[in-house]
Amino acid sequence: MSDAPVSINPDLCRGCKKCVSACPFGVLYMDGKLVMLKADECRGCLACIQSCPFQAITAVSSDEIDHERLREFSGVWVFAEQQRGKVREVAYELLATGRRLADERGCELAAVVLGHEIGHTAAHLIAAGADKVILADDPKLAEYEANVYTDALHQLIAGHKPEVVLAGATAIGRAFFAKVAVRCYAGLTADCTALSIDSETTLLHQTRPAFGGNIMATIMTPNHRPQMATVRPHVFKMNPPDPGRVGETLLEALDLAPAVTRITRTIPSASSINIAEAEIVVAGGRGLKKAENLECLRRLADRLGGVVGVSRACVDAGWISAAHQVGQTGKTVSPKVYLAFGISGAIQHLEGMRGAETIIAVNNDPTAPIFDVADLGIVGDLMDILPALADAVDARARN
Amino acid sequence: MHIAVCVKQVPDTANVRIDPETNTLMREGVESIINPYDEYALEQALRLRDSCGARVTALTMGPPQAAVILREAMARGADGAVLLSDRAFAGADTWATSYVIAQAIKKLKPKVDLVLFGKQAIDGDTAQVGPGVSEFLKYPLLTYARDLQVAADGRYTAETLMDDGVEVIEGELPAVITVVKESAAPRFAPLAGWMATRGGEIPSWGVKQLKAVPDLCGLQGSPTRVVKIFAPPVKSGGTRMDGRVQPAAAVEAIVTLLSRKGVVS
Incomplete structure (x- = not known):
């Protein structure tokens, strides 16, 4: 444990409390007339120094000490999101990437699970590449609640000091990770599509799309730890499980405040599917012309073991629920195969599906932008192709 | 009840490109719009104001010209607006942006009970500033919400859109809530609304007014650094x-x- 990043001179402090209100982390408090510091929780932002009219606070800093502080952080962590005891696939994908990063850094890979009665997850996570599984098992963590999850992960990070922390860019991961990053004064990059260790600086290089996918940016966090990132499902591939792997399981007891919001009811998606995590998406757009033609899409999706996605036009026309909408105002999908029937490919739609591994597009307009991103583009009437394709897939399955 | 709605001026992302020669953003001639998700947040705030009475203040951080979207928010019905603008804010990542916005919300009078954001902005797509502000304010966070209802005692209900369905949530103000599209369709600004906002001054707050710590603002306060930007592989x-x-x-x-x-x- 290093010393605190700032020191307070009690002879100069007049107890004006300016620093207490300036501290964004609330780690300064009054003890009688003197200011005290919760040294373990100070992030070294030095806001207090600038706020003090009496120069009572000074930075305990030098390049050497700062460097030493960064070096205390070690290990790659993957937040293994689980619901009702089942770890989501994206966590296994991240463990594969995390394994590679940890090997490059020569450090340990840990999976972190928050929840209640989650002990059974450890074996799967170790088989997927984790050296260590950290289990925070608490009834207060049984259901996701952003504020309790934030407390829990922050306590674990403060205790173990990992160098890199990754999560799936899910509804849960994106929300509470941003809180944790602020509380830790850490850098956080959302929706990364590539992660690597820079050989020169040993920093995590995080690449992500911005401006609707028109631009890619590579981002790093030079002087703050941990380096945090989220990754969408299916962006990385998972490794096949290795049941022979051995690893350590660590049970952590946390001190958690009760939840401030409460789930009164859960309404599962009508179709009980989550298109964001689907491996195969069979999508249709305005070119379907009428709601009945969605049936053809469903048929093909069923045959392929995929799900139906649509462009905004179909939702606006009332043909199907918004849960199926792909694009900027809908969901982002990154399946293995995306089939687009009668979708012209407005930028708002492309943003939601350009992460697909393979894109097959059928459209009657040869100039449709969807063809610019398609691996296989077919100019033609979708009703000439779609039913015949479902039949052909059927025939294959029977043979 | 005092509701702060945070809005962002964004380039119409369809038209942003990289200059292949210099690898820099070509933003010239690209139209600026109010982030579409923030329109839903504003609409949600105005609906709460209409149904149970509230003061609605719109906030944005950006260059002086970003005041345009605050005027639009007022034309639609916001009671007040504040521009957060200072050279020291330039280059802020989501951490430093959250810090400045939270400082401004702490300064608003009367005390803000509810802070609304769109679920994310379409330029950066991070969805991180709403949660970040909740952390600085120490207000509980709720994300991806719609159909927010607030009772007189400060208890609220909302539906949140999770990956596998919808959850009905109960909570209590204060809170920071990010909203999704399925909330009510945004209203248009009536001509009378535009007329009413004409000429009125929109206050602009910088480091000094916010009593912000310069080292925590802008690029200086940002943990992350952009190493490079490039065009996506074709x-x-x-x-x-x-x-x-x-x-x-x-x-x-x-x-x-x-x-x-x-x-x-």
Whole structure:
């Protein structure tokens, strides 16, 4: 444990409390007339120094000490999101990437699970590449609640000091990770599509799309730890499980405040599917012309073991629920195969599906932008192709 | 009840490109719009104001010209607006942006009970500033919400859109809530609204007014650094077929590709 990043001179402090209100982390408090510091929780932002009219606070800093502080952080962590005891696939994908990063850094890979009665997850996570599984098992963590999850992960990070922390860019991961990053004064990059260790600086290089996918940016966090990132499902591939792997399981007891919001009811998606995590998406757009033609899409999706996605036009026309909408105002999908029937490919739609591994597009307009991103583009009437394709897939399955 | 709605001026992302020569953003001539998700947040705030009475203040951080979207928010019905603008804010990542916005919300009078954000901005797509502000304010966070209802005692209900369905949530103000599209459709600004906002001054707060710590603002306060930006790899080698003449050949080509990807046997 290093010393605190700032020191307070009690002879100069007049107890004006300016620093207490300036501290964004609330780690300064009054003890009688003197200011005290919760040294373990100070992030070294030095806001207090600038706020003090009496120069009572000074930075305990030098390049050497700062460097030493960064070096205390070690290990790659993957937040293994689980619901009702089942770890989501994206966590296994991240463990594969995390394994590679940890090997490059020569450090340990840990999976972190928050929840209640989650002990059974450890074996799967170790088989997927984790050296260590950290289990925070608490009834207060049984259901996701952003504020309790934030407390829990922050306590674990403060205790173990990992160098890199990754999560799936899910509804849960994106929300509470941003809180944790602020509380830790850490850098956080959302929706990364590539992660690597820079050989020169040993920093995590995080690449992500911005401006609707028109631009890619590579981002790093030079002087703050941990380096945090989220990754969408299916962006990385998972490794096949290795049941022979051995690893350590660590049970952590946390001190958690009760939840401030409460789930009164859960309404599962009508179709009980989550298109964001689907491996195969069979999508249709305005070119379907009428709601009945969605049936053809469903048929093909069923045959392929995929799900139906649509462009905004179909939702606006009332043909199907918004849960199926792909694009900027809908969901982002990154399946293995995306089939687009009668979708012209407005930028708002492309943003939601350009992460697909393979894109097959059928459209009657040869100039449709969807063809610019398609691996296989077919100019033609979708009703000439779609039913015949479902039949052909059927025939294959029977043979 | 005092509601703060945080809005962002964003370039119409469809038109932002990288200059292939210099690898820098070409933003010139790109139209600026109010982030579409923030319009839903504003609409949600105005609906709460209409149904149970509230003061609605719109906030944005950005260059002086970002005041345009605050005028639009007021034309639609916001009671007040504040621009957060200072050279020291330039280059802020989501951490430093959250810090400045939270400082401003702490300064608003009367005390803010509810802070609304759109679920994310369409330029950065991070969805991180709403949660970040909740952390600085120490207000509980709720994300991806719609159909927010607030009772007189400060208890609220909302539906949140999770990956596998919808959760009905109960909570208590204060809170920071990010909203999704399914909330009510945004209203238009009536001409009378525009007339009413004409001429009125929109206050602009910088480091000094916010009593912000300069080292925590802008690039200086940001943990992350952009190493480089570049154009996304172009999909090359795509195959194009004309399926109008021989649809059967097109079907065969699709099946072959599906089979190569292991999707069909």
